Amino acid sequence: MRAVFGLVLIVGVALAGGAVMMAKNYISAYQTELARERAARDAVVPTVQVMVANRALRYGETITAEDVRAVRWPKNAMPEGTFTSAEALFPIEDEPRFVLRAMEKDEAVLALKITEPGEDAGITSRLERGMRAFTIKVDVASGVSGFLRPGDRVDVYWTGSTRDAIEGGRGELTKLIGTNIQLIAIDQTAGEDIDGTVIARTVTVAALPQQVAGLAQAQNTGRLSLALVGADDDTVASAMDVDQRILLGIEEDTQPVAKEKKVCTIRTRRGAEVVDIPIPCTN
Known part of the structure; x- marks a missing residue:
């Protein structure tokens, strides 16, 4: 009888110990899950x-x-x-x-x-206050080989003859006449989602009225070429003039030319002989 009682006691203690361990594991798992849920709640972004x-x-x-x-x-x-x-x-x-x-x-x-x-x-919605739209004729060379897109920025160069505008002009001159000018349309397209290369015949730019006047005059008196500005380039190109002498590195002769001394005379007759007599010049 005592053996049976002892066996029952041992089994009861073992079951109680097992129950305690199960309860401990359950509580530990619950606390871990609760901490994980609190961490996830703190990580939620508004x-x-x-x-x-x-x-x-x-x-x-x-x-x-x-x-x-x-x-x-x-x-x-x-x-x-x-x-x-x-x-x-x-x-x-x-x-x-x-x-x-x-x-x-x-x-x-x-x-x-x-x-x-x-x-x-239309392009009017893309013009900022005070700006005007102006169209420039381009070709495959002056239009950067078709790589222009609406929204790009370009520098504008003029090439033409200065003989009619400047006395003693030395032929053709290339001059930077506009910097960081924004393109708002390519041919008849104002959207920026152009697929592939487009060889444009015209580009439309946004410019101030004074710039428009300069571009119109330049387009009527010479050739305009565009230089594409990098997307992250915030520099402004400095003004420059290049003619054939500068291009070829030929220095202009600036030595002063000696002026020929002016001599004034009067002509008089001495008998049958005509003589020139020097006199001071009065003018």
């Missing part, structure tokens, strides 16, 4: 609603409510000019908005990439 493109949008297209959708966007990484609701994007129902810059699917819709409500998507 978000706000942002309107994004529901499909790829290209220049000139009308953007509608079906073309956008709302997503959650990290609050600390919101691009400038986003729209937080469809009402903000389409404040006036009967006045559509047009795409100015291409957007891919799920890209945030920004104010600078679309027109104002009811505004046309």
Whole structure:
């Protein structure tokens, strides 16, 4: 009897110990999961609603409510000019908005990439206050071999003869007449999503009225060439004039020419002989 009691006691102690270990493991796992959940909650970034493109949008297209959708966007990484609701994007129902810059699917819709409500998507919407659009004729050489795109910046050079403008002009001269001028259209295309190389016949630039006058005069009196400015280049090219002498490194003779002394005379007759007599010059 005592043996049976002892065996039952041993089994009871073993079961109690097992129960304690199971409870300890459960509590430890619960505490680990709770700590993990708290860490995940602390790592959550605050978000706000942002309107994004529901499909790829290209220049000139009308953007509608079906073309956008709302997503959650990290609050600390919101691009400038986003729209937080469809009402903000389409404040006036009967006045559509047009795409100015291409957007891919799920890209945030920004104010600078679309027109104002009811505004046309022509190049007038891309002109800043005080600027004017001016068209320059180009070819494969002067147009940088077709690598120009709307939105690029260029330096403009004029090559022409100075003989009619400057007395004693020495033939053709190349002069920098405009720096960092922005292109707003290539031929009839104002969108930046041009595929492949396009050999343009005209480019349209945005310039101040005074620059437009200079470009018009330069285009009528000579040839214009464009030099593409790098995307991250913030330098401004300095004014320069290059003619054939500078190009070939020929130095101009600047030595003073000795003036021939002026002699004044009067002619008189002495009998049958005519004599020239020197006298002081009065003028």
